[in-house]
Amino acid sequence: MQVKCVICDNIEDIEDDSLQAKRLRNRRIHMYLCNPCYSRVKENTNKRHATGEFRLYREKKQPNDLI
Numbered sequence: 001m002q003v004k005c006v007i008c009d010n011i012e013d014i015e016d017d018s019l020q021a022k023r024l025r026n027r028r029i030h031m032y033l034c035n036p037c038y039s040r041v042k043e044n045t046n047k048r049h050a051t052g053e054f055r056l057y058r059e060k061k062q063p064n065d066l067i
């Protein structure tokens with residue numbers, strides 16, 4: 001089946017009976033990332049964890065506590 005990458009709009013052909021194709025058909029994943037984008041996203045996520053930027057989520061919570 002043909003799938004379109006949500007980041008770069010690149011169209012790729014994946015095996016119809018691959019696990020990824022099955023998941024996409026069952027809507028268990030709603031978006032497809034091509035391999036270059038996937039590794040880029042993975043890299044960025046790792047970097048974010050390394051720099052401790054995930055603390056931002058905790059900071060965002062504070063205004064809610066005041067309301």
Ligand SMILES: [Zn+2]
Binds near residue numbers: 007
């Ligand atoms: Zn892509």
